[in-house]
Amino acid sequence: ITNMSALFASEVGVDDGNNDDWVSPPPNCVSTFNESIDAWDTSRVTTFEFMFYGAHDFNQNISGWNTSSVRSTNGMFNTASSFNQDLSAWDVGQFEDASYMFFRATSFNSELLWSNMTATENLAHMFDSASSYDKQFCGWGFAADTTNTTDWLKDTDGADYQTVCGINPNDDDPSDDGSEEVGNSDDDEQTAREWIGAFFGVLLLGSLSY
Numbered sequence: 414i415t416n417m418s419a420l421f422a423s424e425v426g427v428d429d430g431n432n433d434d435w436v437s438p439p440p441n442c443v444s445t446f447n448e449s450i451d452a453w454d455t456s457r458v459t460t461f462e463f464m465f466y467g468a469h470d471f472n473q474n475i476s477g478w479n480t481s482s483v484r485s486t487n488g489m490f491n492t493a494s495s496f497n498q499d500l501s502a503w504d505v506g507q508f509e510d511a512s513y514m515f516f517r518a519t520s521f522n523s524e525l526l527w528s529n530m531t532a533t534e535n536l537a538h539m540f541d542s543a544s545s546y547d548k549q550f551c552g553w554g555f556a557a558d559t560t561n562t563t564d565w566l567k568d569t570d571g572a573d574y575q576t577v578c579g580i581n582p583n584d585d586d587p588s589d590d591g592s593e594e595v596g597n598s599d600d601d602e603q604t605a606r607e608w609i610g611a612f613f614g615v616l617l618l619g620s621l622s623y
Contacts, residue, residue, distance in 0.1 A: 423467035501526040
């Protein structure tokens with residue numbers, strides 16, 4: 414199997430991101446699905462689009478899934494309000510579209526230690542309204558020139574990029590780690606000590622001259 418789109422989607426319609434076009438999920442939709450599916454062979458799957466859209470009860474461990482062939486996770490956990498599992502081991506090297514992946518996934522707050530996102534072209538609204546999310550993204554290997562990050566952290570609970578990485582959460586270039594703008598605290602402290610020392614040195618010399 415290569416396509417798992419909307420497999421467990423439960424909503425009447427799936428917003429495709431254009432706000433005016435809707436894609437109907439299959440007729441066997443259930444919002445209460447929460448069975449173990451960790452043993453599934455996903456090695457050939459290329460799309461998880463809207464797979465758990467509106468699956469409000471789903472919160473199973475799928476950290477071991479083989480995602481090496483996946484190109485799209487668009488809307489995968491959109492409105493999956495209970496989901497909060499560790500996906501750090503997923504192979505994201507082929508991900509092209511992760512837009513709306515955790516949109517309104519209000520419980521999700523698992524740190525994603527993904528270091529290779531260079532193929533990703535679309536992160537728009539990825540964590541938009543994932544109100545519990547407050548993790549960092551330093552180390553993600555974004556394709557800075559091609560990645561759409563429109564509102565990717567909108568209405569999250571912090572995601573304190575500015576403090577840790579020197580990056581604005583809605584920056585169009587998330588690969589810029591801000592290293593040229595954010596100073597090293599040790600260097601700043603040393604500079605302050607040197608200035609203070611020089612100031613008192615001038616005062617001492619002035620008093621001796623009299």
